[in-house]
Amino acid sequence: MTKTKEEKRDAIIAACCIGAFYVLILILEAVVPATHILFSILKKSAVYSLAAVSMNLLNGFTGLFSLGQAGFMLLGAYTYAILNMPTELKLGTSVYKYYECAIHFDMGFLPSLLLAGVIAAVFAALIGIPVLRLKSDYLAIATLGFAEIIRAVFQWEALGPVTNGANILSGFTDLNHIYIPFTKIAIPPTFFVMLLSGICIAIVLLLINSSFGRAFKAIRDDEIAAEAMGINLFKHKEMSFIISSFFAGISGALLAMYQFTVKAATFKTAMTYEILLIVVIGGIGSISGSCIGSFLFIACNEWWLRFLDESSNNIAGLNIFRSGFRKVVFSLIIMVIVLFFRKGLMGDKELTAKNVRQFIAGKKSEKKAKGGEKA
Amino acid sequence: MSLFQTWLPYLLAGISVGGQYALIAIGYTMVYGILRLINFAHGDVFMAAGLIMVYLSTALPLWIAIPLTLALTVALGFLIERAAYKPLRSAPRMSVMISAIGVSYLIQNCALYFTGGLAKVYPPIPWISDTVEVFGAITKRVTLITPILSLFLVVALVLFIKKTKVGIAMRAVARDFEASQLMGIKINSVISATFVIGSLLAGVGSLLYFSNYASVTPTSGGMPGLKCFVAAVFGGIGSIPGAVIGAFIIGICENVIKGLGWTTFSDAFTFALLIVILLVKPTGLFGEKSTDKV
Numbered sequence: 114m115t116k117t118k119e120e121k122r123d124a125i126i127a128a129c130c131i132g133a134f135y136v137l138i139l140i141l142e143a144v145v146p147a148t149h150i151l152f153s154i155l156k157k158s159a160v161y162s163l164a165a166v167s168m169n170l171l172n173g174f175t176g177l178f179s180l181g182q183a184g185f186m187l188l189g190a191y192t193y194a195i196l197n198m199p200t201e202l203k204l205g206t207s208v209y210k211y212y213e214c215a216i217h218f219d220m221g222f223l224p225s226l227l228l229a230g231v232i233a234a235v236f237a238a239l240i241g242i243p244v245l246r247l248k249s250d251y252l253a254i255a256t257l258g259f260a261e262i263i264r265a266v267f268q269w270e271a272l273g274p275v276t277n278g279a280n281i282l283s284g285f286t287d288l289n290h291i292y293i294p295f296t297k298i299a300i301p302p303t304f305f306v307m308l309l310s311g312i313c314i315a316i317v318l319l320l321i322n323s324s325f326g327r328a329f330k331a332i333r334d335d336e337i338a339a340e341a342m343g344i345n346l347f348k349h350k351e352m353s354f355i356i357s358s359f360f361a362g363i364s365g366a367l368l369a370m371y372q373f374t375v376k377a378a379t380f381k382t383a384m385t386y387e388i389l390l391i392v393v394i395g396g397i398g399s400i401s402g403s404c405i406g407s408f409l410f411i412a413c414n415e416w417w418l419r420f421l422d423e424s425s426n427n428i429a430g431l432n433i434f435r436s437g438f439r440k441v442v443f444s445l446i447i448m449v450i451v452l453f454f455r456k457g458l459m460g461d462k463e464l465t466a467k468n469v470r471q472f473i474a475g476k477k478s479e480k481k482a483k484g485g486e487k488a
Numbered sequence: 489m490s491l492f493q494t495w496l497p498y499l500l501a502g503i504s505v506g507g508q509y510a511l512i513a514i515g516y517t518m519v520y521g522i523l524r525l526i527n528f529a530h531g532d533v534f535m536a537a538g539l540i541m542v543y544l545s546t547a548l549p550l551w552i553a554i555p556l557t558l559a560l561t562v563a564l565g566f567l568i569e570r571a572a573y574k575p576l577r578s579a580p581r582m583s584v585m586i587s588a589i590g591v592s593y594l595i596q597n598c599a600l601y602f603t604g605g606l607a608k609v610y611p612p613i614p615w616i617s618d619t620v621e622v623f624g625a626i627t628k629r630v631t632l633i634t635p636i637l638s639l640f641l642v643v644a645l646v647l648f649i650k651k652t653k654v655g656i657a658m659r660a661v662a663r664d665f666e667a668s669q670l671m672g673i674k675i676n677s678v679i680s681a682t683f684v685i686g687s688l689l690a691g692v693g694s695l696l697y698f699s700n701y702a703s704v705t706p707t708s709g710g711m712p713g714l715k716c717f718v719a720a721v722f723g724g725i726g727s728i729p730g731a732v733i734g735a736f737i738i739g740i741c742e743n744v745i746k747g748l749g750w751t752t753f754s755d756a757f758t759f760a761l762l763i764v765i766l767l768v769k770p771t772g773l774f775g776e777k778s779t780d781k782v
Contacts, residue, residue: 178582243767250526250585254717255766258759261714265756382710383596386589393586437601444594451590452575455583 123466130466131311135304142301152303154416156288158408159303160367163310165391165403166317167360172389173398173461174321175353176333177245178253180385182361184260187380188236189229189362190369191267191276196225197285208277208284215274222286226309226366233362234355236263241354245347257382267377276377283374306367313360318400320356329353390447395457402459409458418443496625498747499740504631504700506739507638511693512716513723513731514645515565515686521662521726522682524581528588529568531713532595533687537561537694538610538704539599545611554613558691565687566680574676592710599706607705610698617699630699635736637696641689642732649728654681662726711755715742718762724772733773 138155145151164182171177195216203214220228244255266272268279276282288302320326328349331339340346369375387410395406418439420426426434450457462468512534519527540560544553572591576584616630649655657678660668669675697712698704719738723730738761742754765772 172582178585243763247766247770249581250524251721251766251770253585254526254714254721255763257714258718258762261759262756265752269752382714383593383707386593389586389589390593397582435601436604437597440597441594441601444590444597448572448587448590448594451583451587452572455576455579 119467126466135308135311138304138307139301142303147302150416154408154412155303156306156371157415158411159307159310160364160371161388161391161411162404162407163313163364163367164361164388165395165407166314166400167357167364168388169392169395169397169400169403170317170321170329170360171353171357172392173396174326174333175329175350176336177350177353178249179256179354179357180253180382180389181240181256181260181358182388183380183382183384184256184263185233185237185358185361186365186368186384187260187263187267187377188233189365190375190380191282191365191377192232192362193225193229193366194282194285194369194375195275196220196228197222198282199284202284208282209274210280212273212277214277222291225285226363229366230359230362233365234359237355237358238351241351245350245354257385260380260382260385264377264380279376279378281374281376282369286370287373288370306371310364310367313363314400314404317356317360321400325349325352390451393457394447394450396459396461397457398461399457399459399463401464402457402462405458405464413446414440414443493624495744495747496623497627498743500622500625500627500631502740502743503736504627504634504739505697505743506736507634508693508697508700509712509716509719509735509739510638510732511641511689511696512712513719513735514642514728515690516717517720517723517725517728517731518658518682518686520720522658522665522679523573523584525573525584525588526717527686528585528713529572529591529595530686530690531709531711531716532592532599533561533565533568533709534690534694534697534713535599535704535706535709536564536595537687537691538698538708539603539608541695541698542608542610542704543602550611550613553611554695557695558688561691561694562684562687565683565690569680569683574679596706596710603704603706605706607703610702610704613695613699616696628700630696634696637692638732641692642728645685645689646728648685654678658682715755715758718758721762722765722772724774727772727774730772730774 142152164186168179168182171179197220198208200217200219202208203216203219240256240259244252244259247255267276269276270278272278288306289299291300291302291305292298293300321329328339328344331342331344332346332349336346365380391406391410392403393406394410395402395404421434421439421442422436424432424435512530515530515533516527519525519530537557537560541553541557544556544560547553548556568591572587573584576587616628616633618629619626620629620632621627622632649658657668657673658681660671660673661675661678665675701708715738716735719734720731721734722738723732723734725731738758741757741761745751745754745757
């Protein structure tokens, strides 16, 4: 497949934009104080965009409505935390207060991160064999059930020597303690987490544009037709499920790094629902939509709508603005999107140089048409 | 005898919870039968009914508060259907399910806003909240009333569906959505009736459930909701007797597991059961074509 001149130019523009974006993040981190809320929003949305992209791979590209994301994130987070926590800390009493830790080794940051993904993927492979035979909403409820089972198992007392029961895990390498190899220079945390999730999302993007990705989309559009064209349904569904869970596991590990501690009780179905809503806001079937959606979701939820919670905004004794009001407004906005803008921000389109150009050209011609009407 | 004495409390609690689950599960199974939609918001309607009761009972005497709670719950169910599901009638099933999840998110956040995130103490209802002794096991009277009341309501509902015009319309719509529309059945009013009945039963269920558990939090609807859906699937989705039997089995098993000291797994067990039933017999216990799909 030879690329036309225009495609090449678009690729260069896209690469430059991404490069400029990362440079901007680096500059921001150097200029703005690290305690600014912007960074915690950016970090969290980087983690959630990877989770959302992994869910989108299943829901948007393969047409498998799975609600097990929180379970795989939990697996990833726990694997990372347990493997990466220094051995002295495991044997001490500050983290494992009620149990004697059964794991007497620790690993570097990268191997633990990779294994976090691998463990989640292995579990997905096992779960996928029975579950992927189910259709649409049965699949949704079965994967949701598996996520709940995983959560219960990780809180089980008998596994305490490994998982620390229902207590929190902490002390592993977090985002603020990542150094450039062989030096003592810390990598800016926001830049680092964005880079990692960016790499993972790029891998998913490459996969979607490969022949596997085309097979996934064929399954989504029509299972029977896809099978008739020689696509092995189970094999491809299982593969999509495993890959999605791998990245969900990694995003779980990143979430652990972001919030310094891990606790099984936080990986509830509500978390899966949040990720699903991010995917819907961004557009089911759009990778760049998921990234933008997760930023908007996190920023609205935790930052931009915060003024709604301030009781000082109340006028004339009305007690409307108080803690929690922002969430009500926010969920109303989400309902409006779900009901009236079902395609989300991006629909199933991607944010590419070509589409942006077409969009701008479309706007211009619209304006011209409107101008013509007026005249 | 001593074995009986140790297990009796768990069995009683199981039957009681089973009855409460049955009332909620009917809402799931009826909606699924007609719309093919897992109404994720149903568990939250159940929780909302609990909160409405808490707030109403502080201002009004109980004999007004209870009927008013039921009326408001019914109104809520009706409103949800009209606002969030009706506009999506021709949309793909996934969109409707996402809308249901959105509604669930909205109700939970509203509850969080009104309660400030605190657990609200459920008002004791005289007579049914009294403690009684059964074969040496001490329990609340609600435990004994629940199974009787649930079975009574279920029989009434089955009769309603078999005999009345609306019931017959419901069965027709469940069997074939489009054909019944062509036959002149007003689809929208039938669906609304389904939601009204489902919410009413969820309201009754919440009265019984929270009398037993004494406090309501914004998230206390989620888990019972999911379990009741599992009960509906277990019994064969679309079948009312199936949902009731499934609910009783899940309620009893859950409490027996708690009695064995495996409390952590009481929720997980429900989902394990779901996965087993989906793999072995996806139609559920009574999911054959011959049963009434409503």
